Amino acid sequence: MTGTTESKTVLITGASSGIGAATARRMATLGHHVVIGARRTDRLTALADELRSDGATVTPVELDVTSIESMRSFTEAALAEHGRIDVLVNNAGVMPLAPIADLRIAEWEQMIDVNLRGVLYGIAAVLPQMREQGGGHIVNLSSVSGHRVDPTAAVYSATKFAVAALSEGLRQESQDIRVTVVSPGFTRSELTDHGGATEARAAARAAAEELAIPASSVADAIAYAIGQPTDVDVNEIIVRPAKQR
Template identity: 40%
Template sequence: MTIANKTVLITGASSGIGEASAKLLAQQGANVVLGARREGKLKQIADDISAAGGHAAYRQLDVTDPQQNKDFVAFAKEQFGSVDVMFLNAGLMPSSPLSALKTDEWNQMIDVNLKGVLNGIAAALPEFTSQKSGQFITTSSVAGLKAYPNGAVYGATKWAVRDLMEVLRMESAIEGTHIRTATIYPAAIQTELLSTITDPGALEAMNQTYDTYQIAPERVASVVSFAIDQPEDTNVCEFTIGPTTQPW
């Protein structure tokens, strides 16, 4: 497997898709570096991985801070000697109708979901360019593929990530830097995203959807693993994943 011995950095690693991916990739032989704001959760996950025989390190990370992203990449290289994959997974989903004018939440989503991805790319791209290899993986959403009521700003950030990753792939091919990209579009996956929704109507609707359909984050982790495990000359760009029973 090409996963073994790779150093994989994961943002939003303290729960959900990030946690599940870290545990699976470590089991498959990767060195995983966990980043999120909740340091206590990161420590527990890293301890669990180590107890199972895997290799993990962690560092508190606010993806909205460009310098913290740079420090995160430098920390990973200090710990394991290389940086091979950056899984940009941190995100917020405080859904609401535009008429509710929750502008603070709009800005939070732009800062985390879009600028946070850009900050991660800016931190790791020089390393990938220098070594002429590397891979960026992002967690977008089915809301990055189609429009949903209450999801205008959330969806806008996820559509933006889709374009960003495709252009990055194209430019790397043109520049000969061999950087791979993959974008994942999850539907109803069991995560903590719903905890950020403050609008009562949007929360009720989303709870009904997730209570009916949600599947485990380990399902997405297996897709992350698949993307990383492809031969270096092969790029798999996009994955839409969700419950078989959900019409999306």
């Protein structure tokens, strides 16, 4: 494992797969103390074992980002283990795609709960500690769909536009806390595996198979933002396949 000059305590939500797991691996390689959270504890445990075998410091914690109590328990576990919280990566997200006319209201609510409410809960859980310690860094995952709207993705885009707006507001209100929005394009992950209309899901999978970049590319972008000096705030990064339009 290659260490950095400063080891940070980095919390990552949605870390059981995709961008979250790739970010955990990248942070561990850089010598940071990693606290990983997700609902699928079997995957978290396997990831933690993998990273520990390379000498990393990893704490897996069961996490449901739609519960403020669960999010607070997640941050409390990090504090108990390391005494501070330097970075939160709000990564957990869902993307069931479907036309609005399908009226998949339960899936609308799920996207609002995970993609937006989960980010808010993450901020609420770490902000007091970061203010008390005089600094910190919040990285919120938006999407290219937070910059454009496509058919079947209207509700998903709405949540990701909201994440960008929330992040900009937090940035303007903060002096000691850095705020970064990372907006991935098509990335190899499990986002297209669950929910939504069958045709929309198939189209998204086909596009991802043709275009998608590895999750590690997004993890590298997150690592770049985190690795800047404390007086440098990388506010927004868009990472997409070169062929994506």
